[in-house]
Amino acid sequence: MQEWLLLEIAGAGAALVAVGAGVAALRRRRARLALAAEEAEAPAGDAAAADAGRPGGLAAVFFRGLARSREAFARGLAAWGGGADEEALQALEDALISADIGARASASIIDAVRRDLRRARDRDPREVLRAQMLQRLGEPAPLARVETPPLVVLVVGVNGSGKTTTIGKLAARYRREGRTVLLAAADTFRAGAIEQLKVWGERAGVPVVAHAAGADPAAVAHDAVAAARARGIDVVICDTAGRLQAARPLMDELGKLIRVIRRQVPEAPHEVLLVLDATIGQNALAQARAFKEVAGVTGVVLTKLDGTARGGVVVAVREETGLPVKLVGLGEGLEDLRDFDPEAFVDALLGDGGEDAGMRSAGPGATVAP
Amino acid sequence: MLETLTRGFRNARNRLQGKTTLTEDNIASALRDVRVSLLEADVELGVTRAFLARVKERAIGEVVHLKATRDGHGIAAGTRVTPAQHFIRICHEELVRLLGEEEPQLDLSGDPAIIMMVGLQGSGKTTTAGKLAHRLKEEGRRPMLVAADIYRPAAVDQLVTLGERLDVPVFSIKGMDPVTLCETAVGHARDLGRDVVIFDTAGRLAIDDALMAELERIVERTRPQEILFVADAMIGQDAVRTAAEFDRRLSFTGFVLTKFDGDARGGAALSIRAVTGKPVKFLGMGEGLDKLDDFRPEGLADRILGMGDVVGLMKDFEKVVDKETAEQDAVKMLQGRFTYDDFLKQIGMIQKLGSLRSIFEKLPGMGELMEQLPPEAFDDRELLKVRAMIQSMTKQERREPDILDPSRMERIARGSGRPYEEVEALQERFRDVRKMMGQLGQSGMFGGIPGLGGGRAARRAAARRGPVDPMSALGEAFPGLPGVGPDAPAGRPALSPEEKKALARKRREQRRARRKGRKRK
Numbered sequence: 001m002q003e004w005l006l007l008e009i010a011g012a013g014a015a016l017v018a019v020g021a022g023v024a025a026l027r028r029r030r031a032r033l034a035l036a037a038e039e040a041e042a043p044a045g046d047a048a049a050a051d052a053g054r055p056g057g058l059a060a061v062f063f064r065g066l067a068r069s070r071e072a073f074a075r076g077l078a079a080w081g082g083g084a085d086e087e088a089l090q091a092l093e094d095a096l097i098s099a100d101i102g103a104r105a106s107a108s109i110i111d112a113v114r115r116d117l118r119r120a121r122d123r124d125p126r127e128v129l130r131a132q133m134l135q136r137l138g139e140p141a142p143l144a145r146v147e148t149p150p151l152v153v154l155v156v157g158v159n160g161s162g163k164t165t166t167i168g169k170l171a172a173r174y175r176r177e178g179r180t181v182l183l184a185a186a187d188t189f190r191a192g193a194i195e196q197l198k199v200w201g202e203r204a205g206v207p208v209v210a211h212a213a214g215a216d217p218a219a220v221a222h223d224a225v226a227a228a229r230a231r232g233i234d235v236v237i238c239d240t241a242g243r244l245q246a247a248r249p250l251m252d253e254l255g256k257l258i259r260v261i262r263r264q265v266p267e268a269p270h271e272v273l274l275v276l277d278a279t280i281g282q283n284a285l286a287q288a289r290a291f292k293e294v295a296g297v298t299g300v301v302l303t304k305l306d307g308t309a310r311g312g313v314v315v316a317v318r319e320e321t322g323l324p325v326k327l328v329g330l331g332e333g334l335e336d337l338r339d340f341d342p343e344a345f346v347d348a349l350l351g352d353g354g355e356d357a358g359m360r361s362a363g364p365g366a367t368v369a370p
Numbered sequence: 371m372l373e374t375l376t377r378g379f380r381n382a383r384n385r386l387q388g389k390t391t392l393t394e395d396n397i398a399s400a401l402r403d404v405r406v407s408l409l410e411a412d413v414e415l416g417v418t419r420a421f422l423a424r425v426k427e428r429a430i431g432e433v434v435h436l437k438a439t440r441d442g443h444g445i446a447a448g449t450r451v452t453p454a455q456h457f458i459r460i461c462h463e464e465l466v467r468l469l470g471e472e473e474p475q476l477d478l479s480g481d482p483a484i485i486m487m488v489g490l491q492g493s494g495k496t497t498t499a500g501k502l503a504h505r506l507k508e509e510g511r512r513p514m515l516v517a518a519d520i521y522r523p524a525a526v527d528q529l530v531t532l533g534e535r536l537d538v539p540v541f542s543i544k545g546m547d548p549v550t551l552c553e554t555a556v557g558h559a560r561d562l563g564r565d566v567v568i569f570d571t572a573g574r575l576a577i578d579d580a581l582m583a584e585l586e587r588i589v590e591r592t593r594p595q596e597i598l599f600v601a602d603a604m605i606g607q608d609a610v611r612t613a614a615e616f617d618r619r620l621s622f623t624g625f626v627l628t629k630f631d632g633d634a635r636g637g638a639a640l641s642i643r644a645v646t647g648k649p650v651k652f653l654g655m656g657e658g659l660d661k662l663d664d665f666r667p668e669g670l671a672d673r674i675l676g677m678g679d680v681v682g683l684m685k686d687f688e689k690v691v692d693k694e695t696a697e698q699d700a701v702k703m704l705q706g707r708f709t710y711d712d713f714l715k716q717i718g719m720i721q722k723l724g725s726l727r728s729i730f731e732k733l734p735g736m737g738e739l740m741e742q743l744p745p746e747a748f749d750d751r752e753l754l755k756v757r758a759m760i761q762s763m764t765k766q767e768r769r770e771p772d773i774l775d776p777s778r779m780e781r782i783a784r785g786s787g788r789p790y791e792e793v794e795a796l797q798e799r800f801r802d803v804r805k806m807m808g809q810l811g812q813s814g815m816f817g818g819i820p821g822l823g824g825g826r827a828a829r830r831a832a833a834r835r836g837p838v839d840p841m842s843a844l845g846e847a848f849p850g851l852p853g854v855g856p857d858a859p860a861g862r863p864a865l866s867p868e869e870k871k872a873l874a875r876k877r878r879e880q881r882r883a884r885r886k887g888r889k890r891k
Binding site: 098159161191247248279307 | 411522524528612
């Protein structure tokens with residue numbers, strides 16, 4: 001009896017407050033919508049100019065990690081009996097799910113494939129599937145460029161996704177293009193984060209603006225942008241503390257950081273990159289939605305693709321939120337950050353593209369004894 | 371966190387509502403719902419299939435016992451079990467079976483005991499090592515941390531900083547290879563009189579052979595009592611492959627799921643457990659170093675099924691409230707004698723317990739309500755505002771809420787820096803809840819409390835409703851309860867935007883008039 005009583009207390013209190021919160025939240029949401037409408041009227045900024053040069057051998061790097069799903073697809077395709085073969089379609093759907101594309105997105109892709117195959121029975125099922133996935137991934141999206149520097153890039157994501165490493169690689173990449181870069185150590189929360197960024201700064205040969213641990217991240221960002229303007233630096237890349245998208249106060253802190261940057265460069269940040277770890281599952285969707293709303297994410301960086309995970313959830317992310325994958329991280333070296341190539345990604349996933357048979361074989365299967 | 375999972379099971383249950391028997395046909399669609407929800411929660415495909423096969427086999431094979439005995443689901447003796455309930459019970463039992471029925475303990479038998487943290491990059495090994503050190507210290511142990519991740523830039527710095535915060539020594543020697551480092555650390559701990567050593571090892575990818583070999587050598591040389599595999603709760607289908615590889619090479623003793631306080635659905639817990647057979651030992655929640663929770667399989671299974679984790683919530687409560695006082699307060703509330711003082715106390719309690727969201731997740735039957743309200747409804751800052759308003763009331767106002775009139779409310783608004791409308795809304799909500807609590811007290815659900823209405827008959831009536839819980843009964847009993855209906859987040863009549871504007875204008879004018887009136891005096 002005592003238990004229920006105690007529960008009741010919390011229940012009533014929580015319900016009471018939540019209802020009030022709901023009312024206030026609706027009010028806020030309306031205000032935000034109005035604001036968003038205003039912003040939409042403003043000119044879209046001058047982000048353009050494609051990144052030149054496709055990196056070679058990207059597909060090969062993908063292949064390593066994608067071997068397992070490739071085999072699953074191969075099984076599905078080998079079993080093909082022509083037309084819309086239900087069993088083979090089921091096998092393909094399973095392969096999509098195993099690549100983290102998600103149950104719903106996989107079902108929708110397979111439905112589309114089935115429909116296309118019914119319409120044209122002699123089409124190659126692999127081609128149909130490939131086309132469906134490419135269509136969902138959309139065109140490759142280049143990184144933003146600006147007429148007047150500095151270009152401000154903000155890097156966000158949950159804890160441990162690989163933000164700081166990505167920043168090091170991104171800095172090296174801009175350096176290779178002959179641009180001057182400044183890093184802002186605005187992750188003042190995690191122990192050792194500032195030191196880690198400084199190490200990457202040294203490796204890439206770029207200066208780092210940092211305050212003491214525990215400082216206000218917005219102040220760090222402010223100083224970095226001010227320093228970049230004063231020194232005529234081309235690109236500012238701003239690190240942020242990892243935060244789970246459900247943590248409201250931390251998400252608000254991100255909003256503040258952006259407002260502070262905008263005081264100096266009104267159209268900044270020109271690029272807000274959400275870093276997703278390739279091992280992530282369907283939670284990536286929730287992350288993409290939340291970070292897009294709070295920080296206006298412009299693209300995704302898929303990291304740790306050199307592992308065994310496929311990061312297939314980016315297909316669903318693109319479809320649901322419209323956010324393109326812009327970059328992929330493939331290793332620990334400074335040069336291991338590449339442009340995302342949808343065709344190479346899909347080909348690697350489906351096992352097309354002329355890879356040799358000497359590829360690392362898939363490990364023990366993931367079958368489970370009941 | 372587990373909303374998607376919960377929703378799938380609820381859909382499944384709803385599909386079976388009204389069915390008199392479970393057949394292959396009528397559970398097919400229910401099983402499909404469960405399948406999608408498990409997959410969307412990142413439970414691995416093979417594990418999902420195995421789970422569904424078990425549930426299906428049992429659901430069709432078992433004769434439904436219409437007269438169930440009292441069991442863990444709050445079904446009183448003599449009540450009937452519907453097929454839908456039976457289906458959910460099977461799911462629950464299979465989930466618990468999958469998650470492991472025991473509540474795992476740490477083996478700290480060594481001198482010193484050695485705990486080794488392993489896992490992928492970014493899974494949270496270092497933070498978890500810190501949390502574990504904190505926890506052991508609280509339990510009276512003398513832990514020492516060992517910085518064996520010499521590869522990631524600043525990993526050692528991170529651990530040293532954590533050690534300083536926790537006042538726990540951190541062992542690290544620049545330039546020493548991790549295997550020798552760990553070996554040396556154990557001897558060093560013995561000399562220092564430290565009884566638990568925690569290795570924070572380097573994380574890379576499971577396929578990194580060199581690193582796995584290094585970890586194997588550490589295990590060989592130091593023979594840790596516990597090897598804990600640390601995994602991110604957000605990990606997808608790869609969970610199984612990674613965990614299986616780590617287990618094959620290192621044979622870990624258990625695993626820790628980190629970042630469990632986000633909205634990840636935690637399917638990895640099922641997958642890893644199913645594939646390795648190793649238990650979940652802890653759940654990492656939040657950034658604070660004290661946020662390392664015990665794992666209770668029953669609790670997680672209950673939450674997945676939308677039953678709420680009552681036992682877990684109780685444990686949390688016991689940490690922050692005095693049981694006797696709480697019970698007295700509750701009786702008072704149920705008698706309809708609820709004051710702002712009580713309310714303030716509750717807010718304090720909620721803040722001590724954690725976030726509103728985490729409490730709601732554990733409350734049975736709250737899943738649907740959570741979906742209907744906007745995510746902002748669980749914004750904990752609202753609590754601060756409410757607290758500010760209550761604190762701007764006089765003692766008498768807090769004790770006797772009914773004396774609040776527009777003039778008092780205006781003063782409160784000014785005192786707390788909140789708009790007048792918010793104070794008014796608070797008062798309205800407060801009255802609603804007080805009335806509701808009073809009615810609940812008379813409804814017989816709490817028949818055992820002296821001084822409250824309801825008796826055996828009422829109790830029996832409540833029992834007939836089946837395995838319900840007070841909170842969902844609350845929704846049933848009061849369909850008009852603010853926030854419970856699908857489109858009634860506010861406990862007020864629905865007004866069109868024009869009407870609202872007009873009302874706001876009217877109130878503004880009234881206020882202005884009042885202010886003028888005062889000035890003239």
